[in-house]
Amino acid sequence: MLQIRLSQSLCLQGDFGKASYISRRISTDGGLQDFRLIPAEIPFKRVRDASRILYSTAIAHKLAARSSLTPAQITGYILNSVSNNTLKLQDIGAFVSLSETASKTLLEPLLQDGTFQATHSGLIQVELSDRAIAGWLNWIIHQWGAGQLWEKGEGWQVNIARMDRRHGERTERWKNCEAETFAMQQTYARCCSLLQMAHREGVITLSQPDAAPALWQFMVPAWIPWLDGNIQLRLSHPSERSLIGQFFKVLDATGDGSSQRSWNDCFCLAQQVCQGFQAFHRDRPIWHNIIEQSFDLAHAQFGLVMVTQRVLYHLLNQLMNISTPSEL
Known part of the structure; x- marks a missing residue:
């Protein structure tokens, strides 16, 4: 369930949230590339760690296979979009079929307090904050x-x-x-x-x-x-x-x-x-x-x-x- 919410939240980061897919153009080498993804295409896997709630996704590798960009470039772009997120909670809630109260309880801590970071291999890792866990x-x-x-x-x-x-x-x-x-x-x-x-x-x-x-x-x-x-x-x-x-x-x-x-x-x-x-x-x-x-x-x-x-x-x-x- 949480893996699904992570995927849906990532789809809605920044200003590229559409009703059912990501539509985002990344400029590189003077060209434009169009990526379209539904949340199901962004699988998150739990990382074994007894003390933390940690997930990782290889979404950058999936996108790199469709483009001339490297996983590291795409990861950097996604993390920059996450850090600059200005999406309204009610928009997220409508997308993932959550009430306004549930959106605030579950997604706000995830987006505001979840720690997003990149690994050397191009994976994106998300660690849930204690506030998100409490939610x-x-x-x-x-x-x-x-x-x-x-x-x-x-x-x-x-x-x-x-x-x-x-x-x-x-x-x-x-x-x-x-x-x-x-x-x-x-x-x-x-x-x-x-x-x-x-x-x-x-x-x-x-x-x-x-x-x-x-x-x-x-x-x-x-x-x-x-x-x-x-x-x-x-x-x-x-x-x-x-x-x-x-x-x-x-x-x-x-x-x-x-x-x-x-x-x-x-x-x-x-x-x-x-x-x-x-x-x-x-x-x-x-x-x-x-x-x-x-x-x-x-x-x-x-x-x-x-x-x-x-x-x-x-x-x-x-x-x-x-x-x-x-x-x-």
Whole structure:
């Protein structure tokens, strides 16, 4: 999903955003060259890095193959366009089918705080700022609650269901991975339990605490303090960063409805999220921060618990049709 947004945002940099393609002329050696690209032609790939959310694209190489320009020249042009961007957020939002609020929450941090840089090989790398990461964490909490799906996520779910009905694979899968599935459900239930306990102790206040967990939202704190006064994520421990990295892996894997992800893909993603949460829960005892009166950090960590709950609900319940009981 984030890879798609990056591609669409890059298409709209500077003044060359058109309704469905890039149309931009680059002057070189007295000649003009016309490049037309749709966002799907600008693939972003996640760079493996445990501490950062980093993506790269070889778009300059794709354009260089159509012209006499070198990848380095095209990369320089694109980065210059990014740095001089004056595009209005509402124009971006209309292009990527986002509301004005969502555009401000998700795309403004990406365009303003995302770090764009070139590598020696002509790749363009984009590192998400902590403010952008916080925006996506909030997005997950609000969008993956109440049974909402991605724009194309529903089609993916239908494809999995049809595959299971046609081949009778689902029953066999359950037989082969019943223990692992129960462990995932247990992790989901643990998230619910932690949030309910914090609500009872008055550390946080949940809206509709007696409703389904997918409907829970934070009332206190009114806004999760992901960032400190220096606009840096409070969640800086390796276990916290690793878990956040798993969330973005799920965002990337489940955002494109045209991708025919298998049931096993969803299963592996859920397992990795559960393992990441278990490491976070082991290494970062939240109640210790409350005793030490580090309430902002504790609230951010409970936010991480709710994001974990939402991601597991999305994978297990919405995409894999596995029940997600709040108690086991």
